[in-house]
Amino acid sequence: MEREQFRVVIVDNDPMVSYISREYLARDRRFAVAGEFADGREALRFLRGGGADLVLLELRMPGYSGEELMKDLLENDIHADVIPVTAERSGESLGRALRLGAADYLIKPFTYERFRQCLERYAQRARIAAGLKTADQEAVDHLLHMAQAAAPPADAGSGREQRIMDCFRETPGRSLTVREVAQALKLSDVTVRRYLKRLVDAGRIVSDIDYNTGGHPRILYKLP
Template identity: 30%
Template sequence: MNKISVFIVEDEPIVLEVNIGFLEKMDEFSLIGMSTSGKDALEKIKKLKPKLVLLDMFLPDISGLDVLVQLRTERIPSDIIMITAARDAGTIQEVMRLGAIDYLVKPFRFQRFQQSLQNYCKMVGKIESLQMLNQEDIDKWLGNSENGIDLPKGLNEFTMKQILLGLGSAEPPITAEQLGQNLGMARVTVRKYLDFLAGKDKVQIELQYGNVGRPTKYYSLK
């Protein structure tokens, strides 16, 4: 497989430098362009048609969300990983509905960046190696079977993906209540998904004991 072409949209010079440095550590990818504003990014992306765009949400002229909408409207064949400080559930849901393949919350570590791009690289390799995909392949591509997890009745794929994205973007470990606040979900709902993931050995639980009462559960991805 040829190197995957990447275009970075980021208006903060330090963050841009960090993202470029992260990308240069990954041999499967090649940076073909960058921009510090939304309108300039749209022009260059339409011309260069990168395979992958790392797109900041907050830009000086138009928002990254506006850029994403325009790219989708014009059917530009670029996949999007959104990079932003926005953590509200409404924004995350909107971005996911528009087809972003991942959502990285600033500040993030190289391990999370690497995980996101490696997963994308595997997906691209799988799709390019096959003319026809079976249901399992499609589920993995769409994120409908995270790490091979079959969801029981009462748990849905969309919420599970939000939980996993939120957990991966948070500073670990985190409580169900904290994650619920980040995602705009009820603590009880979040805990149900987290405990299910822990039972599947996808999430690690740490117990912290206070002076009184039950211990507090802290969750992190394995």
């Protein structure tokens, strides 16, 4: 079941960044600001009450850092996802944030498009996870956006990518699975999945989840 709205808490000691985050969030009706804090400890007290689904967090908070807040969320079993929105650029900080469960990582200054991508990926992962009773590998790969972190295919924009697009153009309006495209082109599921994720990210095709299968949900792809 897809939820109506995600409750977001902004934790940042820079009022301008908090304002920008709030304004960008207002452009997406799936998200609503539940609270704004310039102090991490105040945010933790609020979050203990279960008041948020997502935290947009500056890691460089004075006194009580964003990283400390992430650790306390885990230790206190507070179920809120965290996306660092931060000026911290070091690889060590990125690694620590990922080990602490960061759902994404947005470096200041950021564009609206990159902010929007964070929200879109978060909403899609949450939607898939909420609908899963059991998971197969395709659903897990889609959930984690493995292909997005991988290097782009060597012939991106031509060759196989063009052949995959032709599959959809030959059957306009029809949704296809990874397996159907792979069989039509005599390619592996893994290869096709990478290209499909790339095409989704580029907006050339769209994906959806079919839960009405009587078993594992399926990822479906079609032209916009």
